[in-house]
Amino acid sequence: MNIILNHNHEKIEVGSEVITVSDLLKIKNFTFRMLVVKINDIVVKRDEYSTATIKDGDNVQVIHLISGG
Amino acid sequence: MPTFEQIKQIMQKYTVGIAGAGGLGSNVAMALTRVGVGKLIIADYDIVSESNLNRQFYFRDQLDVKKVEALKENLLRISPDIDIEIHNIKLNDQNILPLFDSVDVMVEAFDIAEMKEMIIELFQTEKPNIPLVVGNGMAGWGESNEMKVEKLGNLYICGDSKTEIGPEMPPMAPRVLICAAMQANTVMSVLLENQFRNEYNPQP
Numbered sequence: 001m002n003i004i005l006n007h008n009h010e011k012i013e014v015g016s017e018v019i020t021v022s023d024l025l026k027i028k029n030f031t032f033r034m035l036v037v038k039i040n041d042i043v044v045k046r047d048e049y050s051t052a053t054i055k056d057g058d059n060v061q062v063i064h065l066i067s068g069g
Numbered sequence: 070m071p072t073f074e075q076i077k078q079i080m081q082k083y084t085v086g087i088a089g090a091g092g093l094g095s096n097v098a099m100a101l102t103r104v105g106v107g108k109l110i111i112a113d114y115d116i117v118s119e120s121n122l123n124r125q126f127y128f129r130d131q132l133d134v135k136k137v138e139a140l141k142e143n144l145l146r147i148s149p150d151i152d153i154e155i156h157n158i159k160l161n162d163q164n165i166l167p168l169f170d171s172v173d174v175m176v177e178a179f180d181i182a183e184m185k186e187m188i189i190e191l192f193q194t195e196k197p198n199i200p201l202v203v204g205n206g207m208a209g210w211g212e213s214n215e216m217k218v219e220k221l222g223n224l225y226i227c228g229d230s231k232t233e234i235g236p237e238m239p240p241m242a243p244r245v246l247i248c249a250a251m252q253a254n255t256v257m258s259v260l261l262e263n264q265f266r267n268e269y270n271p272q273p
Contacts (some may be wrong), residue, residue, distance in 0.1 A: 033182065034182035034183060034185065034186045035186070036186065036189050036221070036224070036226075038221050038222065038224070041221065041222035043189065043190060043193035043194060043224070045190045045194065046186070046190070061221050063205070063219065063221070063226055063230060064230055064231075065182045065185045065186050065189075065205060066182050066205060066206050066230070066231070066232070066233040067180055067181050067182045067233055067234055068180060068204075068205075068206065068207055068208050068228075068232070068233060068234040068240050068245075069089060069091050069092055069093045069094070069178055069179055069180035069204055069207075069240070069245075
């Protein structure tokens with residue numbers, strides 16, 4: 001599956017047609033505690049990570065949220 | 070290129086919400102007041118303390134004063150005409166949407182990452198058409214060129230997205246003000262976008 005992840009083309013080696021956000025975070029080792037995830041510019045809430053799916057061609061952005069202000 | 074008077078006339082029409090009146094929020098409010106924004110809605114529950122004075126827009130004679138009250142006083146000293154609505158309240162996922170219901174642009178100025186995630190989820194889900202400008206990563210010093218604005222649709226993330234505050238990575242005026250200025254600059258770009266067509270129209 002080919003996606004765009006944080007502006008870069010990424011080839012994700014999986015057997016299925018789609019993967020969940022949780023799958024992607026695991027595959028790409030996003031271990032951050034607080035995140036913002038967008039699929040094709042739509043925000044995915046934390047409680048939807050295990051159900052929201054990513055398919056071939058999707059534009060995905062994952063940003064680490066950190067304390068300070 | 071528009072004149073400052075023309076810019077102020079347009080800024081005057083808009084309301085900007087600011088969630089948090091610490092290092093980011095107080096300085097975003099200061100910058101937007103100086104460029105003539107019509108109305109600010111500002112919420113914070115804290116009081117001014119000694120440790121805030123290394124970066125926040127408060128003064129020593131305001132120690133122990135509620136931040137929103139001290140900030141309103143300071144902003145009115147810059148511009149007596151600005152409309153400032155303040156709320157001395159701890160924001161949460163229940164009160165944040167009704168409180169900022171009327172804003173044209175929303176500024177996230179919390180310090181805790183959990184709160185940043187909360188406001189992004191809420192606003193981007195419930196108010197997807199309201200641009201949201203977040204501050205993310207501004208501790209330490211130096212590394213000015215690491216500070217940037219990441220655009221994710223109408224969600225703008227300002228900062229280095231790396232430096233987390235901690236006992237040995239304190240937030241201090243120079244980098245916090247860069248981040249706050251980036252947020253205020255993004256608010257201006259969003260509000261002025263398409264206003265000066267065929268003239269000078271920089272993108273956020």
